[in-house]
Amino acid sequence: MGRSQLEKQKTHERIVTLAAKRLREEGLEGIGVADLMKEAGLTVGGFYKHFASRDELVAEAMESAIGSWRRQQEEQGIDPASISLNDYIDNYLSERHRDHCGEGCAYAALTADMARSSDAVRAVATDGLRRNFEAMTARMPQPETVEARRKAIIASCLMTGALGLARVANDEALSAEILETVKQFVKALPQAK
Template identity: 40%
Template structure:
């Protein structure tokens, strides 16, 4: 049965959205193409009509995840100005974010895996990082653009690392302690979880 161009475009968008969520939940190798297509409500056979390879889908799904989160951060920065960093970091370092990797930051969920991927995926993660650092550089204090960028890189690294470690441990109290320590070190109030 022939699919219209509009339906094909909708199917492609659905695959990218579902893959972005499932990759963040299960990892790049934690789900195969057949299961991704099934989760998107499509058959496995149609995959290669949309993507060259699983790596192509990984790159596109990761780019979409970064863009969505970065856009939300940018809107928060525009809306809250000087208060934005505290809000963003508090939300990032929350139990809710820890417990919902499929809807959260791709860096915390997939950063260590991205380093083992091909150039296309690593390039997407580099571009995504530049977007996040750009937003943080706008809202963090500093005497110069270079100083704000250093602070933004350090804050991003600390938030991603803290969230990844908080997800990795099996002790709930320790996990919450990691998140709280990172929030305190970044100079923000404890998150409301």
């Protein structure tokens, strides 16, 4: 790959990473191309050297956001599959995750936005859901069973909803209570009959 192509690829990745963060912070309609490009230190005209449309950028940014946790773990030399269910729950339902929306779970930040978005974004989100459910199922006792998958889906939905509601609450005590209550419930779920 030539130097100019490498630079273009790095710039493209920088735009996508920045968009993934901003979309989680402000919603799918919360940022415009002009603001995003300005923040990236680029011109609006440069946008079209990288993307055919805003929708294309949003789909790429959502894919990046959905895969960001896995990449972060791998960059730290951690195999995401080696993280225990309890450690995953503790990390996901933490005040740090709640307070850093732009770096966290795209589903907790953007569920309603994704549901109203383009087919391309919904396809990316659906693929991400499948991968997330598979990863959560693998963390369950007896992961090869139908019951493990059922509990993985329930746990994932509870955790995503709890994180979103904890972010909604402007009462710190209530927010913390939501996180802790769901954390304890989800940790007990694998043993529930």
